Amino acid sequence: xxxxxxxxxxxRPTSSPPTPTNFTFSALxxxxxxxxxxxxxxxxxxxxPAFDNPDADLILRTADKVPFRVFRRILIESSDIFRDLFSxxxxxxSSTTSLSPAQQEPPVLDIPEPARLMNDFLLCVYPLxxxxxxxxxxxxxxxxxxxxxxxxxxxxxxxxxxxxPELMRKTVPLRVYAxxxxxxxxxxxxxxxAACLEADIDKAALYMEALWPEELRDWxxxxxxxxxxxxxxxxxLAAELVRGLEGKGVCPVGSCRHDFQADYFPxxxxxALLELRKCPTSKVVFTHTFVTSCLNKTAASCFGCARxxxxxxxxxxxxxxxxxxxxxxxxxxxxxxxxxx
Ligand SMILES: [Zn+2]
Numbered sequence: 001x002x003x004x005x006x007x008x009x010x011x012r013p014t015s016s017p018p019t020p021t022n023f024t025f026s027a028l029x030x031x032x033x034x035x036x037x038x039x040x041x042x043x044x045x046x047x048x049p050a051f052d053n054p055d056a057d058l059i060l061r062t063a064d065k066v067p068f069r070v071f072r073r074i075l076i077e078s079s080d081i082f083r084d085l086f087s088x089x090x091x092x093x094s095s096t097t098s099l100s101p102a103q104q105e106p107p108v109l110d111i112p113e114p115a116r117l118m119n120d121f122l123l124c125v126y127p128l129x130x131x132x133x134x135x136x137x138x139x140x141x142x143x144x145x146x147x148x149x150x151x152x153x154x155x156x157x158x159x160x161x162x163x164x165p166e167l168m169r170k171t172v173p174l175r176v177y178a179x180x181x182x183x184x185x186x187x188x189x190x191x192x193x194a195a196c197l198e199a200d201i202d203k204a205a206l207y208m209e210a211l212w213p214e215e216l217r218d219w220x221x222x223x224x225x226x227x228x229x230x231x232x233x234x235x236x237l238a239a240e241l242v243r244g245l246e247g248k249g250v251c252p253v254g255s256c257r258h259d260f261q262a263d264y265f266p267x268x269x270x271x272a273l274l275e276l277r278k279c280p281t282s283k284v285v286f287t288h289t290f291v292t293s294c295l296n297k298t299a300a301s302c303f304g305c306a307r308x309x310x311x312x313x314x315x316x317x318x319x320x321x322x323x324x325x326x327x328x329x330x331x332x333x334x335x336x337x338x339x340x341x
Contacts, residue, residue, distance in 0.1 A: 045116045050128055059108045066115035068122060069106065078125035080150035113145065121145055124154040133161045136171045136179065143183055163191040174204040175212065177227065181219035186332060193227055193331030200278040201231055230334040234280040237327050241320060242272050249312040253304025260316075263298040264309045286321045 047066060056069030075082035111118065120131045120142055133139055139158055146154040161167060162176060162185070173195035180188035196204070208216055245265050251258040258264070271294050272285040284290055291313075292306065299305035328334070 045119070047115060047119050048123060048128065050126060051119070051122060057106050059106050060118060061108050061110050062115040062118050063112050064115050066118075067108075068115075068118060070122065074125055078151050078153045082149065117141055117145060121149070121151070121154055124157040125151065130157045130161075132166075133164075134166055134170060136162070136167060136175055139179070143179070159185055159188055163188050168192075168195055172204055172207060173199055174201060174208055175215060177223075178208070178215050178219050181223040182215075189223070190330055190332050193230060194329040196227060197231060197234065197281050197329060198279055198283045201227060202278075226331050226334055230329070230331045231280055233334060234327050234329065235276055238276045238280045238324050239273055241323050242269050242276065245269060245316070245320060247313055247316040249308065251302060251305045251308045253302055253308070256302040256304060258298060258302060258305050258309075260309060260313060264295065264305075264313065267296075267298055268294040280324075280327070282321045282324045286317060291317065 047068065051068040051070060053069050053071075056071055058070050058072045058075070060068040060070055062068070072082075072086050076086050077083075113121070123129070123131050124142075139162060142154065142158055145151075146158060162179060168176060168191075173192055177189060177192035177196050180192050205216070245268070247260040247265065249260045268291070271290070275285050275290070291310065295306045295309055299309065
């Protein structure tokens with residue numbers, strides 16, 4: 001279907017417009033990452049009623065032949081590709097000029113995207129509630145689309161969705177980091193890298209290689225190096241704090257006399273360093289389960305030890321936790337360390 005089926009005036013005529021007779025986006029080069037389709041969950045799809053507007057001045061017809069009645073002005077403001085396309089004056093057509101405006105249907109523009117995808121794209125650029133995403137798999141085709149149509153508003157929606165708490169909670173953080181790197185999104189890289197510290201990056205990489213190998217292809221060695229260096233640097237700083245752990249206290253039960261410094265803390269330090277080596281954050285090592293598991297050996301001979309140790313070491317461990325929480329977690333800053341220059 002050709003686009004300019006009747007007379008139209010566009011906002012930005014160009015001095016030397018291309019003269020295609022059949023406008024279609026299928027001639028555009030495919031986005032670089034389109035080689036492997038991502039599995040997308042398929043909730044029931046329905047087109048937003050705003051895209052049935054009878055006053056529309058354009059019909060976008062999707063690959064699955066769903067018409068979207070839209071306003072060119074909105075597309076022009078939200079996409080460089082649409083802006084350039086509509087800046088081309090369309091040739092006059094005598095076939096429809098005799099019709100009254102009420103009888104004239106807007107021109108039709110065929111696009112190769114499926115309706116579900118175009119519905120989301122338009123929701124991002126119209127003054128309507130943005131689509132909500134709970135799976136990173138849903139974002140891949142839209143990032144491709146935002147890039148293909150050079151649409152900053154769509155990109156802004158996707159950036160927010162990528163690091164939204166809802167999506168981050170359900171996603172392997174390394175996948176978020178990889179996608180942020182692929183799309184070259186600095187702030188999102190930083191957020192995702194901080195989240196990566198709370199999971200074992202080595203295991204996460206193996207997991208990704210098994211399940212989503214294509215997602216490991218589109219980021220650089222530098223991005224990976226920075227992430228590993230952030231983890232290792234943070235571990236060294238955390239280890240220093242843990243090794244310096246000090247506390248006075250002695251179990252008063254009977255003749256026990258176990259003390260923190262000699263008996264309990266070494267167990268905690270050894271276990272904490274093993275854990276922090278993988279995940280240099282406070283997430284695991286200060287949980288009740290972790291702290292009490294370190295008492296298993298030292299408190300085995302005395303019923304009072306565990307209670308005394310936990311009661312007396314609480315403040316000391318809280319202080320240590322606060323200091324570990326304050327350690328640097330900015331992957332962008334780690335990347336600018338002197339060794340890299
Ligand atoms: Zn004791």
